[in-house]
Amino acid sequence: MAFGSQASTGFCGLDGRLAAMLGPDAMGASDTRERLLRAAATEIARHGFKGASLRGVAARADIRAASIFHYFPDGKEELARAMLEHIMETIGTRMTPTIDAGSSFPPADLIVQCAAQLWDFMAEYPDYAGALMREAFAPDEETIVDVVRENGQRIVKLATAYIAVAQATGQLADFDIERFLFRLASFTITFHASPTMRRYILGPSYSARDEREAFLRSIREEITDNAQK
Numbered sequence: 001m002a003f004g005s006q007a008s009t010g011f012c013g014l015d016g017r018l019a020a021m022l023g024p025d026a027m028g029a030s031d032t033r034e035r036l037l038r039a040a041a042t043e044i045a046r047h048g049f050k051g052a053s054l055r056g057v058a059a060r061a062d063i064r065a066a067s068i069f070h071y072f073p074d075g076k077e078e079l080a081r082a083m084l085e086h087i088m089e090t091i092g093t094r095m096t097p098t099i100d101a102g103s104s105f106p107p108a109d110l111i112v113q114c115a116a117q118l119w120d121f122m123a124e125y126p127d128y129a130g131a132l133m134r135e136a137f138a139p140d141e142e143t144i145v146d147v148v149r150e151n152g153q154r155i156v157k158l159a160t161a162y163i164a165v166a167q168a169t170g171q172l173a174d175f176d177i178e179r180f181l182f183r184l185a186s187f188t189i190t191f192h193a194s195p196t197m198r199r200y201i202l203g204p205s206y207s208a209r210d211e212r213e214a215f216l217r218s219i220r221e222e223i224t225d226n227a228q229k
Helices: 003-027 027-049 054-063 065-071 076-100 107-124 126-137 142-170 177-193 195-202 208-228
Strands: none
Touching: 003 126, 027 054, 027 065, 027 076, 027 126, 054 076, 065 107, 065 208, 076 107, 076 126, 076 142, 107 126, 107 142, 107 208, 126 142, 126 177, 142 177
């Protein structure tokens, strides 16, 4: 038997033993936490941090309000911070394979692929986009938005350094990096957080796929335009 098959069987057996020892509640704890994070995003996207209630989060997650304190003992602020940390960490995790392989990509391809990863994540979780738009662009509570700011600053610093080197070597156009990153992030978040605006401006029959391709095409055109002249 191959090593991979033995390892797979071993892990499956371990999972089974853990399930038997800990029971369904313990094994489902991560699922419940995930439901709470998504419910918190929906509640904050709709009402902002100050207007969001733990009762509303509990109703969306289909659990008792008192159970939230089992996962987040400090209540709403801890839950909101965990939700925003989860968003930022997931974005980073999804982009990591693309960035790790980046040395083999031309800079324009790497940037477009990272933009696609961000777009697809927001499309999959529009309430996360709504929570980010609410708390990053018009925060109710500075201690909450600090989570986005701290993570965002690291991403912006890395992206700025990478793009600046590519510009200096003539691989990318000479554009304003900070304004470019702001437009990329703000458009992606706003597009997915504003379904009513999308339908109103683009019409009810717009194609999400076409909009994605148009967005990525515009990104590529902006970052390569001057370099191709």
